[in-house]
Amino acid sequence: MLASESTGLMERQVLTTLQIHQDYTCNYGTWVSALNTAAVIRYLYNIGNGDCAAPPGRPGAGGCSNTGCAGESSIWLCNDYNFQLHVPCRLVADNAVEVMIKCQNNDVVRGQIFSTDRGWNTIINRC
Template sequence: MKVFSTLVCLLAGSVATSALPANNTAEVEFAVSKITWTGLVKRGEPPVSITGTAEEIYEEITRINPNYDNELGLNSPDSTVKRRDLEPIQRRATTSNDWTCAYGNDVNAESIGTGVRYLYSIANGDCAAPPGKPGAGGCSISSCNAGAGIFLCNDVDHDLHNPCTIVADNAVEVLINCQWTTYNGGNSWTTNTHGQIFSTDHSWNVILNRC
């Protein structure tokens, strides 16, 4: 599996921020499907659709086109993610103030960071979620690493197609604001997170939770 150098420092910095208390550890479960990604895999060819987690989608993309990173992905001249890595951690235009740390179950913050990096690695395409309704969103699991999931949930009655960068940006926003560190004894510490963030129009949301 490839190592993503882009955004490593950004996400490592977010995990190292000051600890916050856990607001809720109650079990939260909901039905989900895997995301369907639609985007270009090779220049000059039609877009393709691949269903899976971001990790699985990236592996399939690079199987089809081993030079994807340089042609269309993180290392390509047109990558906005590559430039974004040079910015300080701050709220993006695609995130909101409407987040809560009171939803979800504890997951490892570093594992969430790994999932975010995979989402950025497929940033030239869209991540989809099935129809839903307020309070009962149609959720897709966009990433799952070591039991730590990033979910895209749709609160409207038609399919949702968001750029994968938006899903990643909102996951980072929750990661920055909702994390706490537990001392395990000796030199061992564990940083966990969970939470939820809504779009400005409440038509969709992103959740960090167990997968």
């Protein structure tokens, strides 16, 4: 669910509730270390409700931000909305955990998981 937040001269959209993630693929990205990916997940959980943001994009050409990198492993937040996206970093971490559960192959992982409205997604890929 999105809510408007007034910040003086500008208004931004903020994700306010957890969305259930059903739509994913394990065939996206480059295989990276699951151990290093877990380190990035811990980093994002340490930020907790702190802001992870991604620039405006459009479906199929999302605006993406690298939320954290360890070794060659990275977790990306990608935005298909036409406005800047702000989500608590713990939600990005939750999504990355789902990709790890669904897509890990021994000691490597890659994949992408979408929000229920497909407005944003989380990708495990290379830095």
